[in-house]
Amino acid sequence: MQVQFYTPHPLLQEFINCIMIIHAEVEADGRANICIYPPTPQTSLFFYINDRVKVKKENDEDFILQPRSALVGLQATTVTLDINSDHKAVRVGFHPGGMYRLLGISMKDMIDDHYDAEDVFGKEMKIINEQLAESKSFDAIRNVIESFLLDKVKSLKSALPFDMAMLEMLRYNGNMPMEKIASLACLSLRQFERVSKDRIGISPKLYARLARFSKAYRLRENFPAISWTSIAYECGYFDQMHLIRDFKEFAGMLPGIIEKELEGTPIRLQASMRL
Secondary structure: OEEEEEOOOHHHOOOEEEEEEEEEEOOOOOOOEEEEEOOEOOOEEEEEOOOOOEEEOOOOOOOEEOOOEEEEOOEOOOEEEEEOOEEEEEEEEEOOOHHHHHHOOOHHHHOOOEEEHHHHHOHHHHHHHHHHHHOOOHHHHHHHHHHHHHOOHHHOOOOOHHHHHHHHHHHOOOOOOHHHHHHHOOOOHHHHHHHHHHHOOOOHHHHHHHHHHHHHHHHHHHOOOOOHHHHHHHHOOOOHHHHHHHHHHHHOOOHHHHHHHHHOOOOOOOOOOOO
């Protein structure tokens, strides 16, 4: 599997965290390539350059084919992916509030949901998808993505102190007092809650829990030999039971069961994620 991270152009760095390109060739043996994708606090713009992935949400029976490019809101529940054997994709990861600034709509409407990017950006996005399909290298792919995003900078919604405050929370994996974060955002606790639901989609406390859970899950994907007790300590959980409760709520299963699921996963898609 090839994974390449690009630091965004300086003009993009205030709302874009990274541009990640992945190319994974999975041995085709006639079986579906099923991957678990647990909750993450980062909104993203995905481009599927080869065959598109299929997604099954929690409690759904069927996999749904995803669009060629998709704006994906904050994910609060686990989904299951069916990927193709030649998986080439781009993920543009937004800073907290970044997708709100790009689209100008409340993020509450995008929790566990997505928009077809061609429906949002029209013919322009269709051309981008065609250019990506013709790109011969990761650098060429990055250039197409950056050119599109740079064209959007002039129409971004204004940044607020809230956005930087939430980025600081994310850097600490959610382990900061809400009063301190609200103060950094120059808001009262009540105002902080309201702005968070609009620009992020959920309450600050739930966002902090998602950030901590995501860190714990990614640690396990990257370092299977680490004990759950060590992961709990590293991520700021009070104890291992605290971690187990979050895994049951966000991943829908106990940590030990997730280990078995990971053993049969052809690609660990969050191991290399950067928030």
